[in-house]
Each structure stands twice: as C-alpha cells, then as structure tokens.
Amino acid sequence: MAEDPIYTLAVHAGGDPDMYQGSIAVPVYQSAVFAFPDAEQGAAINEGTLPGYSYGRKGNPTQAALEKALSELEGGEAALALSSGMAAINVTLMTLLEPGDHIIAARCLYSTTDSLLHEILVPFGIQTARVDATDPDNLCSALTDKTRLLFIETPANPTLELIDIRAIVQFAHAHNLKVVIDNTFATPFNQRPLDCGADVVIHSASKYLGGHGDVIAGVVVSTDELITQMRWHTNTNLGGVIAPGTAWLVLRGIRTLALRMERHNANALAVAEYLEGHPKIKQVHYPGLPSHPQYELAQRQMNGYGGMLAFDVGGVDEGRRLVDHLKLCTLAVSLGNVETLIQHSASMTHAAIPRDRRLAQGISDGLIRMSVGIERAADIISDLEQGLAQL
Ligand SMILES: Cc1ncc(COP(=O)(O)O)c(C=O)c1O
Secondary structure (H helix, E strand, O other): OOOOOHHHHHHHOOOOHHHHOOOOOOOOOOOOEOOOOOHHHHHHHHHOOOOOOOEHHHOOHHHHHHHHHHHHHHOOOEEEEEOOHHHHHHHHHHHHOOOOOEEEEEOOOOHHHHHHHHHHOHHHOOEEEEEOOOOOOHHHHHOOOOEEEEEEEOOOOOOOOOOOHHHHHHHHHHOOOEEEEEOOOOHHHHOOHHHHOOOEEEEEOOOOOOOOOOOOOEEEEEOHHHHHHHHHHHHHHHOOEOOHHHHHHHHHHHHOHHHHHHHHHHHHHHHHHHHHOOOOOOEEEOOOOOOOOOHHHHHHHOOOOOOEEEEEOOOHHHHHHHHHHOOOOEEOOOOOOOOOEEEEOOOOOOOOOOHHHHHHOOOOOOEEEEEOOOOOHHHHHHHHHHHHHOO
16 A cells, blocks of 8 residues: 655655755744835735735744645645644634624534633624534534534544534535534544545644644644635734744654654554453444444545544543553543543543533543553553553
8 A cells, every 4th residue: 555645744844944044953933023124025024915024923934834834734725823722713713703603513522612612702693503413414404594614523522423524515515604624633644624625624733743742732724815814814813823932843743743643543443442342341432443333434534543532431430530540541631642641521621511511412421531642552551451450
C-alpha cells in the first residue's frame, strides 16, 4: 500500500529555509509590531490588502508558517491559528452567524462547546438544536428558516460517535448551510473533512497537533475568503491571537504528527481489543472495533481510528475507583499527549452538564475516556489490568 503523503508533508509543511536566512526551524518572531516600508504600503498592509505584517494581533511570520502547514495538512486554502480551540470555535461562529440565526449541532460535543452554544450564544440571539446526526434524516426535523450552519465533532468527545460527513454535507449544501467540523480527535492524519465537502475545519491544537501537552492553541482551516474575514475582521476585534512561541511549539509538534498518530492508532486498537475481552467492562467505544455501530463508516471515512477510546465500567463509583488505582495512565482531562491520559467523564469533563442531558448525549455514569499515549502498549494494558482487578 502506498504510504500517505502526510508523512512528508508533516515534516516540511510551512518550512522554507530560503525565507529565514537558511534557518531550517522556523524562527520565533517575538515581536508585537512590524515596521512599514512607507506610508502607502503601511496603510495597505494594515488593512490586509497587501501581504505583510503590521500588529501582532493580525498575524506574525511564525504564526503564518504554522497556518501554511495546517492548511496544507487539511487540504484547505488558508488557515488561522488562535489562542485556543475555543477561540477557534468562537471566531468561526462569530464570523458565520448573526443574531436570530440558528445552528444544528450533533447531540454529543465537547462540554465547553456545549456550554458556549447553550449558555453564551443564547443571550446574543443564537439558538442551537441538538440532533442525533448519526442518522442524517434527523437533520431535517431540526431545520428552520433561520438555520445557517451544522456543527459536528466526528469522532465525538467523549463517546466516539461518528457522523457521515459526506451525507451531512449533502443535506447542508442543499439547504445553503455551512458545515463546520471539529476534527480534533481524528487529526488530518486520520481524516480530512474538507475532502468530504465540509466548509470549515476546527482543531484544538492543544491536543494531537501540539502533541506534548505543553500548549493551549487552536486553528481554523477553510477558504481564503472566510479566513481573511476571520483574521482581518472577527479576530482582530475578538483578539484571540496565538503567541509566537506557542505557534512555534505547535509547528514543532506537527513535524512528528504522522509518526505519533500511527503509534496512537496502533496502541488504542490494542487497548480497545483488550478491554473488549475484559469481564468487568460493559462496553467499549472505539471506531476501529467491528463492534462499533459505525465501523463501516469509520472504514470509509477515516484513514486510521485514532488514539481516543471510551469504555463503561458500570457506575460513578466504579469509574472513580478505577482512575484512582491507575499508576502509569495519568488522571487528567486533556488528550492527545504522548502520555496516556484517562478521566471519568461524569465527574470531570462533563460534570457541568445536567445528568439527563449527559445521558441523552450517550455519556453514561461509568464512562471512562482514555487518550492512549505512545508508550509500550503492553505497559498501558498491564496498568489497566491491575486497576480493573481492584474493582
Ligand atoms: C473536541 C474538542 N474541541 C475543542 C476543544 C477546546 O480546545 P481548547 O481547550 O484548546 O480551547 C476541546 C478541548 O478539550 C476538545 O476536546
């Protein structure tokens, strides 16, 4: 089988030693402001009609190198790097929506995205309907004459539910809606939503793109037109700019993205298969298992199944007891690190969501979410083995 071009792209994208006096690593441009050649060019650069840099909130050469890399990796025309994944979601929604508009979102989303949609946006006149988008026919019943966009995660955090991107794009474009996909769990190594027709791809770069758990960052990838609007209008006013040193760390993380993801994918599959055979586990959610209800879709839509999985140990007590007994797997809420991270969703990431809404999203009381790292798979499994023996 031919190797994926992403192995080469991830190593070189956004780099160009000729632009940086031969420097192979893109330099960190630690400058808040840039001098203009003259008044006429300065005015044009400042309003974005001439390429160049003016003030750090609008861009920086280190940030530009990261953006170039990300747009190449996702197959988009342009990208905007931001201070966090939530900043990326906010800039996208603020650019595409106005008061009175309506969003259709998948039932299962990252908890802060959930509260952004239902708490922060509502007073600004933006309503969101949540649907089980695993069946694209459900989108129709939520459609109103005010609906402007579909927002989904696939695989979703934390249930690993998948959504058929091509099917929802077909529905959305027939109704003039934009499709925004949060691709944080999959990464462009495992899935490229723009190739499936999506309009906007979002990442929390704090996760696999950075890869080492040492940055908070975000990115939006889309068309030149939308990214220009986001950079020069929305984010210039919202201000969620990425710091140059952070952009550098994300770009460095991307250099090893393909290698890390290959290993995350293999380890997660091994852990999922182990858990599925364990008598104390009620259910394992991993798109690479034939028991996943959308295994066929995963094979069609994804190049690999990712490093994230979830499993059910029964109830809240069992969930908390298990995570307390693990030694190698670190109890922490983030994901995408080289280390294995594990957390109990009902008492941690999704604690703020009322129980009935959480259950409706498929997040059961005993659900454990695991971000399988790149350690030796046997070591991760033996830690789980000793932890499960305590239940
Ligand atoms: C799927 C998903 N999207 C967005 C975010 C938000 O990203 P950040 O924490 O970088 O703001 C997260 C954070 O966990 C996430 O898991």
